[in-house]
Amino acid sequence: MNKNLVGVDxxxxxxxxxxxxxxxxVIDKWEIPTDKTSKGDQIPIDIWKSIEQKMIDYDLDISxxxxxxxxxxxxxxxxxxxxxxGVNIGWNDFELGKKLSDLSSLPVxxxxxxxxxxxxxxxRGSGDLVDNLIVVTLGTGVGGGIIANGKIVSxxxxxxxxxxxxTVEKEGGAPCNCGRSxxxxxxxxxxxxxxxxxxxxxxxxxxKLAERYKMKNxxxxxxxxxxxxxxDLVSQEIVNHVTDVLGYSIASVATVINPSKxxxxxxxxxxxxxxxxxxxxxxxxxxxxxxxxxxEFEVAxxxxxxxxxxxxxxxxxxxx
Amino acid sequence: MNKNLVGVDxxxxxxxxxxxxxxxxVIDKWEIPTDKTSKGDQIPIDIWKSIEQKMIDYDLDISxxxxxxxxxxxxxxxxxxxxxxGVNIGWNDFELGKKLSDLSSLPVxxxxxxxxxxxxxxxRGSGDLVDNLIVVTLGTGVGGGIIANGKIVSxxxxxxxxxxxxTVEKEGGAPCNCGRSxxxxxxxxxxxxxxxxxxxxxxxxxxKLAERYKMKNxxxxxxxxxxxxxxDLVSQEIVNHVTDVLGYSIASVATVINPSKxxxxxxxxxxxxxxxxxxxxxxxxxxxxxxxxxxEFEVAxxxxxxxxxxxxxxxxxxxx
Numbered sequence: 001m002n003k004n005l006v007g008v009d010x011x012x013x014x015x016x017x018x019x020x021x022x023x024x025x026v027i028d029k030w031e032i033p034t035d036k037t038s039k040g041d042q043i044p045i046d047i048w049k050s051i052e053q054k055m056i057d058y059d060l061d062i063s064x065x066x067x068x069x070x071x072x073x074x075x076x077x078x079x080x081x082x083x084x085x086g087v088n089i090g091w092n093d094f095e096l097g098k099k100l101s102d103l104s105s106l107p108v109x110x111x112x113x114x115x116x117x118x119x120x121x122x123x124r125g126s127g128d129l130v131d132n133l134i135v136v137t138l139g140t141g142v143g144g145g146i147i148a149n150g151k152i153v154s155x156x157x158x159x160x161x162x163x164x165x166x167t168v169e170k171e172g173g174a175p176c177n178c179g180r181s182x183x184x185x186x187x188x189x190x191x192x193x194x195x196x197x198x199x200x201x202x203x204x205x206x207x208k209l210a211e212r213y214k215m216k217n218x219x220x221x222x223x224x225x226x227x228x229x230x231x232d233l234v235s236q237e238i239v240n241h242v243t244d245v246l247g248y249s250i251a252s253v254a255t256v257i258n259p260s261k262x263x264x265x266x267x268x269x270x271x272x273x274x275x276x277x278x279x280x281x282x283x284x285x286x287x288x289x290x291x292x293x294x295x296e297f298e299v300a301x302x303x304x305x306x307x308x309x310x311x312x313x314x315x316x317x318x319x320x
Numbered sequence: 321m322n323k324n325l326v327g328v329d330x331x332x333x334x335x336x337x338x339x340x341x342x343x344x345x346v347i348d349k350w351e352i353p354t355d356k357t358s359k360g361d362q363i364p365i366d367i368w369k370s371i372e373q374k375m376i377d378y379d380l381d382i383s384x385x386x387x388x389x390x391x392x393x394x395x396x397x398x399x400x401x402x403x404x405x406g407v408n409i410g411w412n413d414f415e416l417g418k419k420l421s422d423l424s425s426l427p428v429x430x431x432x433x434x435x436x437x438x439x440x441x442x443x444r445g446s447g448d449l450v451d452n453l454i455v456v457t458l459g460t461g462v463g464g465g466i467i468a469n470g471k472i473v474s475x476x477x478x479x480x481x482x483x484x485x486x487t488v489e490k491e492g493g494a495p496c497n498c499g500r501s502x503x504x505x506x507x508x509x510x511x512x513x514x515x516x517x518x519x520x521x522x523x524x525x526x527x528k529l530a531e532r533y534k535m536k537n538x539x540x541x542x543x544x545x546x547x548x549x550x551x552d553l554v555s556q557e558i559v560n561h562v563t564d565v566l567g568y569s570i571a572s573v574a575t576v577i578n579p580s581k582x583x584x585x586x587x588x589x590x591x592x593x594x595x596x597x598x599x600x601x602x603x604x605x606x607x608x609x610x611x612x613x614x615x616e617f618e619v620a621x622x623x624x625x626x627x628x629x630x631x632x633x634x635x636x637x638x639x640x
Contacts, residue, residue, distance in 0.1 A: 075610065132476045146576060148466075148473045148480075155578020156452045157614040160468075166572045167606040178608060252486045252572050256466060258475020286487040288498060290395065294477040 003066035006106075007120070007311025008047055009113060010034065010072045012088040015047060018308030019054060022066070022316065024124045028054060029308060040089040044099040051104070067107035068100060069314030071116030071307045075158035078111045084158055109314040113307055115152045115161055118145025119317070120310025121263050126298035130260045134253055135300070136163055136246075138221075138268035141177065142185040148257055150317075164189070166249050188246045190267050193221035196238045207234035225271040239278060247282025254283070254291050265300030272299060323386035326426075327440070327631025328367055329433060330354065330392045332408040335367060338628030339374060342386070342636065344444045348374060349628060360409040364419040371424070387427035388420060389634030391436030391627045395478035398431045404478055429634040433627055435472045435481055438465025439637070440630025441583050446618035450580045454573055455620070456483055456566075458541075458588035461497065462505040468577055470637075483573060484509070488565050508566045510587050513541035516558050527554035545591040559598060567602025574603075574611050585620030592619060 002022045009016040011034060018029040032050050035042045047068075055062060074086035081097015101108040110116075118135035121127050131150045137143035144163030146153040153160045164185035165178055173182020174195065186192050197219040201210045208227045213219050228235035250262060262283075269275060276297050284292050302309055322342045329336040331354060338349040352370050355362045367388075375382055394406035401417015421428040430436075438455035441447050451470045457463035464483030466473040473480045484505035485498055493502020494515065506512050517539040521530045528547045533539050548555035570582060582603075589595060596617050604612050622629055 130476070132473075132480070144576070146468075148468045148475075149471050151469050153452075153468045153577065155468075155614065156450070156580035157578065157610055159608060159610040159614060160452070160576060160578035162575050162578075162608060162611070165608050166575050167568065170568065170606070180608070248487065248490065249572070252569075253576050255482050255486050256464075256480060256573050256576055257473065258477065258480035258482075260476035286490070288479060288482060288485050288500070290477055290479040291482070294475065294479060 004060070004064050005066055005312035005315045006051055006068045007308035007313075007315075008068060008070040009116070009307025009311060010043065010070065010089075011113075012036075012073065015043070016304070016308050017047065017050060017054075018305070018312060019051075019058075020309075020312040024309065024312065027058065029305065030054070034089065036089055040086070040091050040094065043089070044096055044103060048100060048103040062104070062106070065106055066319055067109065067315040068104060069116070069311030070096065070100070070108065070110040071113035071311055072096060072110060073113050076110060076112045076154065077158055078109075078152070078154045081108060081110055107315070107319060109318050111152050111154055111314065112158060112161075114143035115145045115154060116310035116314060117143075117265070117306035118147060118161075118263075118310065119152055119313050120306035120308070121265065121300050121302055122147055123313040123316075124309045125300055125302040125306060126263050127261055132257055132259045133261050133263065134163075134250065134257055134259045135263045135265060136250065137266040137300070138188060138190060138264065139266035140189060140191055142189045143266070144253075146253075146257060163249065163253060166252070168245050168249060184245065184249050188242050188268075190221040193224050193238065193242055193268065194219050196241070197224050197235070200234050200238065205234050208232040209235060221268050222270070225274050229274055239274070243275065243278035244282045247279050248286045250279075251283050251286035251291070254287055254295060258291060259295050261298055262295055263298050263300050265303075265306065269299045324380070324384050325386055325632035325635045326371055326388045327628035327633075327635075328388060328390040329436070329627025329631060330363065330390065330409075331433075332356075332393065335363070336624070336628050337367065337370060337374075338625070338632060339371075339378070340629070340632040344629065344632065347378065349625065350374070354409065356409055360406070360411050360414065363409070364416055364423060368420060368423040382424070382426070385426055386639055387429065387635035388424060389436070389631030390416065390420070390428065390430040391433035391631055392416060392430060393433050396430060396432045396474065397478060398429075398472070398474045401428060401430050427635070427639060429638050431472050431474055431634065432478060432481075434463035435465045435474060436630035436634060437463075437585070437626035438467060438481075438583075438630065439472055439633050440626035440628070441585065441620050441622055442467055443633040443636075444629045445620055445622040445626060446583050447581055452577055452579045453581050453583065454483075454570065454577055454579045455583045455585060456570065457586040457620070458508060458510060458584065459586035460509060460511055462509045463586070466573075466577060483569065486569050486572070488569060504565065504569050508562050508588075510541040513544050513558065513562055513588065514539050516561070517544050517555070520554050520558065525554050528552040529555060541588050542590070545594050549594055559594070563595065563598035564602045567599050568606045570599075571603050571606035571611070574607055574615060578611060579615050582615055582617050583620050584617065585623075585626065589619045
């Protein structure tokens with residue numbers, strides 16, 4: 001049909017919106033604040049008003065838009081367009097799809113934000129539109145998105161792809177935001193890596209992390225990768241532990257999905273080869289040879305724009 | 321279209337074939353031997369001859385068949401209908417789909433035998449045609465089949481769903497048939513359970529398994545579950561270890577797939593609730609609450625017929 005596509009990525013503080021040509025060229029991308037008052041009821045109206053205004057700015061008719069694709073935080077019933085639980089915003093069985101579709105008279109497609117970011121990366125990022133893909137995002141938490149047979153895997157109640165909550169320490173793991181403990185996220189998120197660095201300092205270990213901490217009064221995942229690269233043994237131990245645990249978990253997921261690409265995104269992925277090199281080594285230790293042969297690791301390239309690209313692609317995938 | 325369906329399940333010694341009505345009612349099911357001479361070249365001819373003969377027996381025209389669905393052992397390119405590697409039979413890039421389709425002038429669909437058995441269970445076994453399903457088969461080895469969005473997940477080179485080869489012991493695990501060690505299969509297959517029983521006896525542990533071994537000169541997974549049920553502590557320890565490791569691995573897979581059903585098949589599943597009770601307990605220890613809420617465990621009901629049902633359903637799913 002060659003119509004334009006709109007992708008929307010709803011976050012806790014801002015909503016990103018992108019207007020794209022059918023092949024993925026950006027016409028414009030912008031942000032509006034997330035209005036969390038009255039349980040997020042205003043959000044669909046804000047989104048549509050903002051899109052309408054942009055269409056006026058560009059002198060484009062609404063009829064040139066094929067549809068709107070939305071990534072939203074929480075557990076989503078993608079078929080029904082309902083946000084079952086959206087913790088950050090306070091949504092509960094919120095019919096975002098229907099509301100936005102009623103306002104715009106356009107078809108609306110939606111899924112969980114991490115899943116939508118995954119198809120965005122697959123479409124216009126490092127993915128090359130492969131049929132089977134794993135995306136792992138190492139940020140404040142650890143997010144995951146799975147594509148199998150070319151489609152997002154959402155699961156029976158919108159909880160698929162929650163790679164960050166694979167248990168990696170059966171006993172005595174650090175507490176996780178999900179209320180459990182020992183989840184992958186507690187070890188391999190930016191927060192988890194920083195925690196391990198701080199623990200090493202507090203245990204009085206002989207490490208450059210201690211000087212760094214004295215200087216800045218805080219430690220980040222970047223400090224750990226930087227100092228590991230400079231030869232700091234304690235930092236190297238942390239990197240080895242993090243990549244061992246992550247490589248092991250990705251190997252388990254890959255044994256199920258048999259992806260052709262494994263894309264690592266989020267702030268921690270900025271470490272590039274300093275992350276990927278030990279990660280690949282750990283993965284290869286725990287995965288079947290055919291799984292290893294079939295897959296390659298890449299760093300995500302779209303950054304925070306993956307969500308709006310993914311929203312646009314949701315529309316394209318469904319109606320062309 | 322309401323046409324009849326043919327399902328074929330190719331095994332190392334016999335090939336099972338089923339002729340079904342469109343809704344899954346069995347017209348007939350039968351077996352022919354697997355001819356492994358000349359690298360399995362004769363197999364498609366044998367299959368088609370046998371189907372033709374059966375159609376004559378039932379006075380049915382070939383045109384009443386919608387298509388043929390095949391489950392075959394090894395790594396399959398489902399799209400192209402090619403068996404990339406079929407270890408048992410000696411196939412290598414074998415165009416089974418094309419050969420069978422040329423012979424029959426019927427559409428042929430195929431996938432790995434474990435995957436096809438999974439959709440068979442989903443169609444006419446314990447599955448109720450759910451969109452997201454995990455099947456784990458505990459037999460001589462541990463097989464797996466994954467359905468996401470209603471479709472078999474085959475992966476980038478036919479290696480998806482190899483749940484039996486998730487690493488469960490990072491170091492010092494028992495050797496696995498795949499050439500690695502510490503795979504799930506080494507702990508939770510019938511063979512793995514029997515091995516642990518024998519190890520306990522050889523270590524001189526105080527267990528009824530020792531008497532059983534003296535009597536029969538061998539031990540099976542059934543012995544372990546039976547004696548655990550009779551209160552033998554060592555057998556209970558083995559059951560607890562097996563279900564802990566299996567529950568942990570299934571929890572990891574379920575965190576990725578978010579299935580509505582988890583079906584356990586194979587010989588070991590005959591232990592029924594004696595297996596499922598501790599398995600559920602372990603699963604619930606390692607899975608997110610929403611994953612637990614969304615899923616239920618069932619024992620497979622189709623046994624060795626799951627493959628032919630699945631073959632028939634492959635046809636139905638593709639052409640009605």
